[in-house]
Amino acid sequence: MLAAAEIDPPGQDAAPKPLPTSDLALRFSGVEHRYGARVALDQLEMSVPRGETVALLGPNGAGKSTAISLLLGLRRPHAGKVEVLGTTPRRAVSQGRVGAMLQTGTGSGLPPGVRVDAVLRLVRRLYRHPAPFDATVERAGISELLGRQTQRLSGGQAQRVRFAIAIAGDPELVFLDEPTAAMDVSGRRAFWRMIRTYAKEGRTIVFATHHLEEADQNAHRVVVVNHGRVVADGPGATLKATVVARRVRFVCSGADRALLDSLEGVTDVRVNGTGVVIDSLDADATVEALVRHRVRFKDLEVTGAGLEDAFIALTGAEAPREHDR
Amino acid sequence: MMPLLAFTRFEVGRLLRSWKFLVVTVGFPVVFYMLFLGDRSPSKVVDGALPWRAYLLVSMCSFGALVASLTAGGARLSAERASGWARQLRVTPIASWSYVVTKVVATMLVVLPVLVLVEAVGVGFGGVHLSAAMWFELSGLLWLSSLPFAFLGVFIGLLVHAETAFPVVTALMFALGYFGGLFVPVASMPHALQVLAHVLPSFHNTALGIALLAGQRPALSHPLVLLGYGAVLALLLLVVHRREESRGLA
Numbered sequence: 391m392l393a394a395a396e397i398d399p400p401g402q403d404a405a406p407k408p409l410p411t412s413d414l415a416l417r418f419s420g421v422e423h424r425y426g427a428r429v430a431l432d433q434l435e436m437s438v439p440r441g442e443t444v445a446l447l448g449p450n451g452a453g454k455s456t457a458i459s460l461l462l463g464l465r466r467p468h469a470g471k472v473e474v475l476g477t478t479p480r481r482a483v484s485q486g487r488v489g490a491m492l493q494t495g496t497g498s499g500l501p502p503g504v505r506v507d508a509v510l511r512l513v514r515r516l517y518r519h520p521a522p523f524d525a526t527v528e529r530a531g532i533s534e535l536l537g538r539q540t541q542r543l544s545g546g547q548a549q550r551v552r553f554a555i556a557i558a559g560d561p562e563l564v565f566l567d568e569p570t571a572a573m574d575v576s577g578r579r580a581f582w583r584m585i586r587t588y589a590k591e592g593r594t595i596v597f598a599t600h601h602l603e604e605a606d607q608n609a610h611r612v613v614v615v616n617h618g619r620v621v622a623d624g625p626g627a628t629l630k631a632t633v634v635a636r637r638v639r640f641v642c643s644g645a646d647r648a649l650l651d652s653l654e655g656v657t658d659v660r661v662n663g664t665g666v667v668i669d670s671l672d673a674d675a676t677v678e679a680l681v682r683h684r685v686r687f688k689d690l691e692v693t694g695a696g697l698e699d700a701f702i703a704l705t706g707a708e709a710p711r712e713h714d715r
Numbered sequence: 716m717m718p719l720l721a722f723t724r725f726e727v728g729r730l731l732r733s734w735k736f737l738v739v740t741v742g743f744p745v746v747f748y749m750l751f752l753g754d755r756s757p758s759k760v761v762d763g764a765l766p767w768r769a770y771l772l773v774s775m776c777s778f779g780a781l782v783a784s785l786t787a788g789g790a791r792l793s794a795e796r797a798s799g800w801a802r803q804l805r806v807t808p809i810a811s812w813s814y815v816v817t818k819v820v821a822t823m824l825v826v827l828p829v830l831v832l833v834e835a836v837g838v839g840f841g842g843v844h845l846s847a848a849m850w851f852e853l854s855g856l857l858w859l860s861s862l863p864f865a866f867l868g869v870f871i872g873l874l875v876h877a878e879t880a881f882p883v884v885t886a887l888m889f890a891l892g893y894f895g896g897l898f899v900p901v902a903s904m905p906h907a908l909q910v911l912a913h914v915l916p917s918f919h920n921t922a923l924g925i926a927l928l929a930g931q932r933p934a935l936s937h938p939l940v941l942l943g944y945g946a947v948l949a950l951l952l953l954v955v956h957r958r959e960e961s962r963g964l965a
Contacts, residue, residue: 486808497798515721
């Protein structure tokens, strides 16, 4: 698990004020995109202020990659407007203000038959004001890979090189589409540590993932997307709170189900033999009520319901598992 | 302009550092030259005009240009696009057309040394001797007229799937080589094949060089057919590129 100190505290302001356009890194206004008859984005409304790290969370096919394609100008919306850094996506890209790590499927995303340093030097030359070579190498942690041929890199190493490519132009805004696919657990952890450090430099980072933990641990804000719409938007902790605040478990013989159901804050009661599980929006009040009503409980335990549950409740989809990717 | 130069240099460097590329593009024409040469005396004359050793030199130069073009584009390009690299370039500041243009330019740039190497074998092994001006003119002519090949290679790379690109390129290489009269003089082919040869760019590319060495005025059909191929393939490249662009792939 990550040390708490490594995680930036989520923003606390309750009522987000509308920001002037110049302070926005990106904005979708009523954006629609279709693949033939299939609707990929459906009246999408969303904006990200500069300097924020935002996760786009959703099951496969939710529209995350389509949203990123539109933000990079690789595709055009069929309706609505996409703005990036106060201009059109294509212009923001050609001005070199945007960097991206795209999904590459089974490919490495790198040209074969050439050394890593040559690729990085080439990419730098495509930008007018690139970041210093050494700074990029250090940020991406690829100094020991520079002399390697691109086709000899492992999946995780190639991913790091692709991150270096994404930031070589010193972009204000970075998109990462499922960046940790093909990485093992320790590789993932190192990768996110790198991203969080980079975000602290004041960059705006938008990443797509279907890993709940990744979204929760690495973003200021999680935007849950499903069927091309935003279904929830807020700090990871708030998302959990919007669905189920707390889960109260205890052991009790002969629990009175109707009584438990009537207690303060309770949204759901499950009794299985002597085991009782209560979902509550206000765990403190619920436990107080249990005491007041002299319910004889043992082994009481209060836990936060996982983001996993929030995800299922919000999208109606089974949370994706490893083998789905 | 700087980014395009850097990109072109990167591509040329990648091609010239690839052993596979060099062995195929230089190896094929050089080995075929040695195999097919047989009688290298100046008295063996084809088409009543040119010694066989010089004729074969021109046709093997054409073949080298053809092989280099199809190999530089073709399967390499197709695999590279499948890997996601082309898409990655699309999110850098360079214009979307620069990928296609750079590929064509890089192909043309690697065709030049291939021509010179085959010519060197023509001198050393075949004993073909020309004035410096004639070498220069011949190389320039064959080089310029191989532009349709460069277009073709890039076109296949953009159009064909990575797994099918290799057999498609190999088949095209030998079909254009054989039926274009690069291995056997067209004049000694059956009539139907002679008709076929006249619609292939490889035939007209070689014919230009042969006319030059034989001191004849080349038929107007040679440059016209090559220009036609160039124009049609350039248009096809544009169409395929547009399609890729609209799919968010280019």
